[in-house]
Amino acid sequence: MAREGSRDVDPRVYLDIQIPKNREFPGSPVRGQFIKKELEKSPPDVREAARKIEEEYTQKAELIVREGAENRLDLLEKVFKRVLEAVDLDSREKVLAALAEVIPFVGVLYAVSGKRLTFERSDAGWPLPRLENINWTERGLYLISEIVGSGHVIVGLKRFAFKGIASITRRRLAQVNTQQEEGHPLAPGFTNLLPTDAPKMEVEKERVEVEIK
Amino acid sequence: MTTLQDLNNVLENSSLSQEEKTAWQNAAQYLSGEELSELIALIKDESAKIAALKNSYLDKLEELIKQSENK
Numbered sequence: 001m002a003r004e005g006s007r008d009v010d011p012r013v014y015l016d017i018q019i020p021k022n023r024e025f026p027g028s029p030v031r032g033q034f035i036k037k038e039l040e041k042s043p044p045d046v047r048e049a050a051r052k053i054e055e056e057y058t059q060k061a062e063l064i065v066r067e068g069a070e071n072r073l074d075l076l077e078k079v080f081k082r083v084l085e086a087v088d089l090d091s092r093e094k095v096l097a098a099l100a101e102v103i104p105f106v107g108v109l110y111a112v113s114g115k116r117l118t119f120e121r122s123d124a125g126w127p128l129p130r131l132e133n134i135n136w137t138e139r140g141l142y143l144i145s146e147i148v149g150s151g152h153v154i155v156g157l158k159r160f161a162f163k164g165i166a167s168i169t170r171r172r173l174a175q176v177n178t179q180q181e182e183g184h185p186l187a188p189g190f191t192n193l194l195p196t197d198a199p200k201m202e203v204e205k206e207r208v209e210v211e212i213k
Numbered sequence: 214m215t216t217l218q219d220l221n222n223v224l225e226n227s228s229l230s231q232e233e234k235t236a237w238q239n240a241a242q243y244l245s246g247e248e249l250s251e252l253i254a255l256i257k258d259e260s261a262k263i264a265a266l267k268n269s270y271l272d273k274l275e276e277l278i279k280q281s282e283n284k
Contacts, residue, residue: 035274046281050274057270061263065228068259072237075251079244 093119093127107146111139217241220253227256228263 039050084090089098097118101107110116116134119127134142220241224234241249 031271035271035278038278039274042278042281046277049277053270053273053277057266060266064259064262064266068255068262071255071259072252075248075255076240079240079248082245083243 091121093121096127105146107142110134111143111146114139116142217249220249223253223256223260227260229256 039047042050081090089095097116100117101110114134115131116138117129118132119129122128217238221238224237227234229237237252241252244252
C-alpha cells in the first residue's frame with residue numbers, strides 16, 4: 001500500500017474519494033485522515049515518533065501564525081499612521097500643539113497674530129515650543145474653527161443676536177405706535193414690523209373719525 | 214484592481230480565526246487599494262506557508278509509516 005515519492009501521493013488511490021478543489025491546502029484533510037488511520041494501526045514506537053513530528057510541526061506552525069499576525073499588525077499600524085497623518089496628529093509634538101488649541105480663543109489669537117504654537121523635539125527628546133507663521137487661509141480656518149468648535153461662543157453669539165433683534169424690534173414698534181398716536185402715516189419700511197393687532201388699530205381709527213362726523 | 218471580494222475569497226481559504234476574518238472584512242473599507250493588496254498578499258503568504266508545512270508534516274508521517282511497514 002505504501003508508495004514511492006510521498007509528495008505526489010494521491011489520496012484517491014487509497015480511499016477513492018475526491019480531493020477538495022481548494023488548492024491552498026492541497027488534499028490535506030483527506031490525506032491526513034488516511035495517515036491518521038494508518039497510524040492507529042501502527043505499533044506504539046511509530047505512534048510516539050509521529051507524536052514528536054506533530055509537536056515539531058505545531059511549533060513551526062505557531063511561528064508562522066505569529067509572524068503572520070505581526071505582519072498584519074504592522075499593516076494596521078501603517079493604516080492608523082496614515083489616518084493620523086491626514087489629521088496632522090502623527091507625532092507627540094503635533095498632539096501637544098493640538099491640545100494647546102483646545103484652550104478657548106487660542107484659535108482667535110492665532111488668526112489675529114498670524115502665528116501658531118508648534119513643538120519640535122529637542123536632542124534630549126523634550127518638546128521645544130516655537131512660533132510658526134501661518135498664511136491667510138490658515139488664519140481664516142482657525143477663526144472659523146474657533147467659532148464652530150466652541151459651543152460657548154455660538155451660544156453667546158446667538159444670545160447677542162437675539163437680544164439685538166429683540167431690541168431693534170421693540171424700538172421700531174414703539175416708534176410706529178408713537179407715529180400712529182400722533183396721526184402720522186407709517187414710515188416706509190415699518191409696515192412689516194406691525195404687530196398682529198394692526199388691522200384692529202385701523203378699525204379703531206375709523207370709528208373715531210365717524211364719531212367726529 | 215484589488216477588491217473586497219478578492220479579500221473575502223482569500224480570507225475564506227485562510228487559517229485566520231473567524232473573529233479576525235470578520236474584523237478584517239469590516240476594516241477593509243478603510244484601507245487604500247495598496248494596503249488591501251498588501252493585506253491579501255500577507256494572508257496568501259501565510260496560507261501558503263501553512264499549507265507547505267502541513268504537506269511536509271504529512272510527508273514525514275507517510276515516510277514513518279512506510280518505514281514501519283518495511284520493517
